[in-house]
Amino acid sequence: MRTVxxxxxxxxxxxxxxxxxxxxxxxxxxxxxxxxxxxxxxxRFGNMAAPMKHFLDGLGAEWASGTLAGxxxxxxxxxxxxxxxxxSTLLSMHLPLLHHGCLIVGIPFTExxxxxxxxxxxxxxxxxxxxxxxxxxxxxxxxLLARALGRRVADIARRLASP
Numbered sequence: 001m002r003t004v005x006x007x008x009x010x011x012x013x014x015x016x017x018x019x020x021x022x023x024x025x026x027x028x029x030x031x032x033x034x035x036x037x038x039x040x041x042x043x044r045f046g047n048m049a050a051p052m053k054h055f056l057d058g059l060g061a062e063w064a065s066g067t068l069a070g071x072x073x074x075x076x077x078x079x080x081x082x083x084x085x086x087x088s089t090l091l092s093m094h095l096p097l098l099h100h101g102c103l104i105v106g107i108p109f110t111e112x113x114x115x116x117x118x119x120x121x122x123x124x125x126x127x128x129x130x131x132x133x134x135x136x137x138x139x140x141x142x143x144l145l146a147r148a149l150g151r152r153v154a155d156i157a158r159r160l161a162s163p
Contacts, residue, residue, distance in 0.1 A: 003022070005025050006051055007051050007054040026055070028059070028062060031059070031062055032062075032067050034071065035157040036153045036154060037071055037074075037102065038073070038149070038150060038153055039052065039075045039097070040075065040077065041075075043079040043085045043086060043089040044089075045085060046085030046088040046089060047085070048077075048092050056096045057096075059096070063099060066100075068097070069100065071157070072102065072153050072157050073104060075090050075097075076126035076127060077093075077125065077126075078120070079120075080131065080132070081131070082129055087122050105149065105152050105153050106124055106125060106149075107145055113140075113141040113144040113145050117142065117145065118141075119141065119142055120141075120145070125149060126142070126146035126149045
């Protein structure tokens with residue numbers, strides 16, 4: 001698991017490249033080495049969080065060289081409330097991936113949980129509604145849909161790698 005470093009108000013990375021604790025930060029070499037990609041961000045007023053946007057905005061050289069072209073990619077998010085901007089956040093993460101030539105992977109309605117979830121989960125990607133109490137645990141449907149998205153990205157990456 002990797003994460004992006006925090007960003008200062010002057011749009012410069014404000015943390016060392018390797019944190020003292022927690023998940024290591026993603027770097028550009030990870031993108032070149034991966035065969036598939038899943039991006040996650042909390043929702044901030046219907047958009048991805050600033051650290052994710054800052055990281056993606058810094059991938060000009062990778063865009064120019066086609067580092068991510070042809071790689072399957074999916075997205076996931078979490079909100080505090082229903083109608084908190086899940087779908088627009090997921091779509092905001094799709095846009096740079098499309099510019100990079102990624103193959104966007106969503107969750108089809110052949111996944112039964114998508115038709116009866118009462119919280120998170122969309123065709124655009126996996127999502128979680130934490131509620132007013134900030135519950136970090138996904139509902140059963142949210143977890144099923146997140147796993148389905150991960151399986152789909154992995155399966156497509158595997159198929160693309162096969163001769």
